[in-house]
Every structure is written in structure tokens, then in C-alpha cells.
Amino acid sequence: MLKIGLTGNIGSGKTTVAKVFELLGIPVFYADDEAKKVMVTDAILIDAIKQAFGQKSYFADGSLNRKHIAAIVFNNPTELEKLNALVHPAVFRAFDKLEANAKGAPYIIREAAILFESGSYKTCDRTLIVTAPLEKRMARVVERDGISQTEVQKREARQMPEEEKKKLADDIIINDDIQLVIPQVVALHSQYLSLANTI
Numbered sequence: 057m058l059k060i061g062l063t064g065n066i067g068s069g070k071t072t073v074a075k076v077f078e079l080l081g082i083p084v085f086y087a088d089d090e091a092k093k094v095m096v097t098d099a100i101l102i103d104a105i106k107q108a109f110g111q112k113s114y115f116a117d118g119s120l121n122r123k124h125i126a127a128i129v130f131n132n133p134t135e136l137e138k139l140n141a142l143v144h145p146a147v148f149r150a151f152d153k154l155e156a157n158a159k160g161a162p163y164i165i166r167e168a169a170i171l172f173e174s175g176s177y178k179t180c181d182r183t184l185i186v187t188a189p190l191e192k193r194m195a196r197v198v199e200r201d202g203i204s205q206t207e208v209q210k211r212e213a214r215q216m217p218e219e220e221k222k223k224l225a226d227d228i229i230i231n232d233d234i235q236l237v238i239p240q241v242v243a244l245h246s247q248y249l250s251l252a253n254t255i
């Protein structure tokens with residue numbers, strides 16, 4: 057089955073784009089959501105996170121102390137690598153399951169903020185990047201998450217620059233509030249359906 061990797065830096069609008077593909081009937085795997093799920097359900101992973109980042113990593117009710125972990129990993133690249141090495145294998149396994157369950161679909165989408173950085177693009181047949189100017193991306197995330205511009209910048213600094221990703225990606229959607237997003241998604245959907253028919 058044709059697999060499309062969908063990415064974009066923080067606040068680019070990749071989740072928004074993914075939702076449009078879903079409306080067109082395409083199964084989408086959200087790596088971020090899956091990471092959130094396994095980090096509170098996988099007992100071995102939970103233990104490993106506590107060992108690495110302290111007991112404060114979880115609240116008494118079992119939910120993840122996201123602020124505590126974010127403060128550690130987005131201030132120290134080595135700590136972020138440690139967290140990625142713990143979480144990503146479980147996310148990769150979940151994607152394999154989704155793929156197995158989506159046999160009837162013409163193609164599937166794997167949405168991930170760090171598709172290129174994590175190497176998961178290698179499991180995709182094509183890659184699609186959503187782009188937007190940095191100022192717009194920052195403003196969107198500040199509005200959506202209520203975090204400061206500095207916090208957004210720290211995360212952006214841990215991601216491969218958008219310009220580099222644009223060179224690696226096969227397809228692009230420009231989400232700059234000037235060009236319309238839905239027609240761009242529909243055009244790519246037709247292209248992917250044709251490609252899926254040739255596989």
C-alpha cells in the first residue's frame with residue numbers, strides 16, 4: 057500500500073492538512089497522538105521515563121507531567137535524544153498495526169513532526185511537507201497552546217530547518233494564509249490515487 061509521510065515544523069498546519077485527507081476518507085496515523093497514548097499506557101516505557109527523568113515525570117493520577125519533561129528535553133538535545141529513543145520504537149510499532157488494519161484504503165498517511173529527524177520517512181513511499189513562514193507558525197502555536205514565543209523557538213531549534221526539509225520532501229503544501237489549503241490537498245489526493253493504482 058502507498059504510504060505518504062506528512063510533516064512540517066511546529067505550527068505549520070500539518071494536523072489541519074491531515075484532517076482534510078481524513079475527510080477524503082484516507083486513514084491518517086498521528087505519531088504525536090500515539091506518542092501521547094503509549095507514554096501513559098505502556099508500563100515498561102513509563103518505568104523507563106521515570107528512571108530517566110525522575111518520578112516527577114508523572115502525576116499521582118498517572119498522567120504525564122508534560123511541563124516537567126518539556127523543560128528538560130527542550131533545553132538539552134542529549135535529553136531529547138534519550139526521550140526519543142525510549143518513545144519512538146513504540147510509536148513505530150503502532151504504525152505497523154494501523155497499516156495492517158487499513159488494507160482496503162488506496163493509501164495511508166503517516167503524520168509526524170519529526171518524520172525526517174526520526175528516520176521514519178524511510179518507511180514511506182513519498183513525503184509531503186506543509187510550510188508556513190516562521191512568524192505565522194509561532195503566532196499560531198502561541199494562540200493554540202498558550203506557551204511563550206521563546207518556548208516555541210526552543211522546539212523549532214530542535215527540528216530540522218524548514219528549508220532543508222523542503223529539499224528532501226517530494227510534495228509541498230503552502231499554508232501561509234494566502235494560498236488556499238483545501239485545493240492543494242485535493243490536487244495531491246488525485247495524484248496519490250493515480251500513484252496508488254500503479255502500485
Ligand SMILES: CC(C)(COP(=O)(O)OP(=O)(O)OC[C@H]1O[C@@H](n2cnc3c(N)ncnc32)[C@H](O)[C@@H]1O)[C@@H](O)C(=O)NCCC(=O)NCCS
Binds near residue numbers: 121122
Ligand atoms: C516533551 C513533551 C512531553 C512535551 O509535551 P507538550 O504537550 O508540551 O507538547 P506536544 O507533545 O503537544 O508537542 C508540541 C510540538 O512540539 C514539537 N515536538 C514534540 N516532540 C518533539 C521531539 N521529540 N522533537 C522535536 N520537536 C518535538 C512538535 O512540533 C509538536 O507538535 C512531548 O512533546 C513528548 O512527549 N515528546 C516526545 C514524543 C515525540 O517525539 N513526539 C513527536 C512525534 S512522535
Ligand SMILES: Nc1ncnc2c1ncn2[C@@H]1O[C@H](COP(=O)(O)OP(=O)(O)OP(=O)(O)O)[C@@H](O)[C@H]1O
Binds near residue numbers: 067069071197
Ligand atoms: N490556514 C490556516 N488558517 C488559520 N489557522 C490555521 C491555518 N492552518 C493552521 N491553523 C491553526 O494553527 C494552529 C497550528 O496548526 P496545526 O495544529 O495543524 O499545526 P501542526 O503543524 O500540526 O502543529 P504542531 O507541530 O505544533 O503540532 C492550529 O490552531 C490551527 O487551527
